[in-house]
Amino acid sequence: MQPARLLRHGGRGQALVLFSLTLLLLTLMVLMTLGFGMRAKERVEIQMAADAAAYSQAVSVARTFNAIAVMNRAQIAHMVAMAGTQSLISYSGQHYAVAKENGCAIPDAAFSAADDAAGTQARALQGAAGDLFQAELALYGTLLSKHLAGQQLADEIVQATSSDLRALPGGAAKSMMEVSGGSGGVSSYDDLMTQERTGTVPDTAGAVLPTGGNQGRATLNATMGSLGWTWVHNRPGGSAGFGTGGANGGGYGFTHYADVSSMDPSTYDTISGRNSWAHDHGAARTFTCPVNGQPVTGTGEGSWVMSDERQTKQDQHVYSAHPAPGQGTEGADRVDERHTMGTCNVCPGIWPYSVGFNVGLLQGGNPGRNDYGQPKLYAVVSRDYAGPARRAQPDPWNIYFQFNFAGISTDFDNSSPLGRIQPTGREDVQRNQVALSAGLAYYHRPRPVADGGGWREPPNFLNPFWRATLASAEGTTDDSPAGSLSAAGFTEHAAALRQLDAAGFRGGSSTGARY
Structure with a gap:
């Protein structure tokens, strides 16, 4: 009977071993399932976070562009009003000159007071327009420094x-290049104006130009008198004639030319080295003299008009009864100090300096391959499985413990490369989970379907029709997801992406992303 008892006892021991092994296997399967499930969940989570960050960046850019567009429209409204005021100054100035030369003794003091009031109105309008421009610069600077630079908005x-999860600063390179051409800030107002005066506005590949729309010298030549050009008119009579004043505060000599083609711009001592001209064709004016009620007809041959510059002492309008430019007084003011366009930089031009869209991006052979210059913004997001945040609250199925040998602590973490905690950086695929997403700030002012649909106009900063959307990280000429990953330090991830592309896998680009 004894052998039977031993046999039954041995069976109970085998069952316990089998039960233990089964329980261990079941636990392992559960933990593996949880581990795989958590990795899948984290993969979805990090991609959703990257999408949210990319879209939020695109929204911040679109809202900034819309605000700039609204302020640009307000600027233009101010400039139109100022142009009207200046037109009245010129119109009344010509009638005043004709009256003075043809027996209508309009009191100088009365005209000077009206002229001064009109100039004050023009200065107020231009001051308000200038405030709008500086507000645009401040808003654009905030977009760059507080939202895009270092992926600050994306990180939040x-x-x-x-x-x-982290959006690391190195991932901001693509977004900054698309918006500002890589610049992390905005130059001061004075520096920008110096660039305009000297024609040294730097080229940029970004969507935004702080001093206009990259239209060559269009802003420089937008109006007569802009940026150091002078006005003269070509009536041959009286003191009128082609000519220019000096930009160095002296030498106000004027030269008469028989026709426009003979004018040599290289001889003009102005800020820009150029001149512009205007004339009234010697047209006769007929009106009623406000002093005696008698009709007055004449041409005002002794009067002439030229523009002013902030950097020179030259009068805007001189009449036969007054001394040469830069001398004498008009009312209580020196004629060269009555600056009817205010302390402007482009006097007496009315071109509104504003933050503009880079129209150069709409030109070239195939602008559609670059989204017509509309900025695409990348968000590069990572999770460091061996980072401090992860180690502070490790997953229970990841083994983590310390060995103490001779007073030296050696960490082991199953979630990090080879189980070792080392300052390996971001290059290890095993250690870092990475997601990249792209948002697009795009302009769309739709044309009615009845008119054919599509765009009504190309991207611009004059109408607030900027929107935001998610977009493929590939597909345009300057897209390089792998390059952005490398710039952020994720070199192994970038290499894996390049290998996939080389093997024929395609993302948003049918031709390959040219990594």
């Missing part, structure tokens, strides 16, 4: 999703 978005 992803950390709100999960504390162990």
Whole structure:
């Protein structure tokens, strides 16, 4: 009977071993399932966070562009009003000159007071327009420095999703290049105006130009008198004639030319080295003298008009009864100090300096391959499985413990490369989970379907029709997701992406992303 008892006892031992192994296997399967499930969940989470960050960046850009567009429209309204005021100054100035030369003794003091009031109105309008321009610069500077630079906005978005997610500063390169051409800030107002005066506005590949729309010298030549050009008219009679004043505060000599083609711009001592001209064709004016009620007809041959510059002492309008430019007084003011366009930089031009869209991006052979210059913004988001946040709250199925040998602590973490905690940086695929997403700030003012649909106009900063959307990270000429990953430090991830592209895998680009 004894052998039977031993046999039954041995069976119970085998069952316990089998039960233990089964329980261990079941636990392992559960933990593996949880591990795979959590990795899948984290993969979805990080991609959603990257999408949210990219879209938020695109929204911030679109809203900034819309605000700039609204302020540009307000600027133009101010400039139109100022142009009207200046037109009245010129119109009344010519009638005043004709009256003075043809027996209508309009009191100088009365005209000077009206002229001064009109100039004050023009200065107020231009001051308000200038304030709008500086507000645009401040708003654009905030977009660059507080939202896009260093992926600051993206980092706030992803950390709100999960504390162990980060949008690292190195991932901002693509967004900054698309918006500002890579510049992390905006030059001061004075520096920008100096660039305009000297024709040294730097070229940029970005969508935004702080001093206009990259239209060559269009802003420089937008109006007569802009940026150091002078006005003269070509009536041959009286003191009128082609000519220019000096930009160095002296030498106000004027030269008469028989026709426009004979004018040599290289001889003009102005800020820009150029001149512009205007004339009234010697047209006769007929009106009623406000002093005696008698009709007055004449041409005002002794009067002439030229523009002024902030950098020179030259009068805007001189009449036969007054001394040469830069001398004498008009009312209580020196004629060269009555600056009817205010302390402007482009006097007496009315071109509104404003933050503009880079129209150069709409030109070239195939602008559609570059989204017509509309900025695409990348968000590069990562999760460091061996980082401090992860180690502070490790997953229970990841083994983590310390060995103490001779007073030296050696960490082991199953979630990090080879189980070792080392300052390996971001280059390890095993250690870092990475997601990249792209948002697009795009302009769309739709044309009615009845008219054929599509765009009504190309991207611009004159109408507030900027929107935001998610977009493929590939497909345009300057897209390089792998390059952005490398710039952020994720070199192994970038290499894996290039290998996939070389093997024929395609994302948003049918021709390959040219990594």
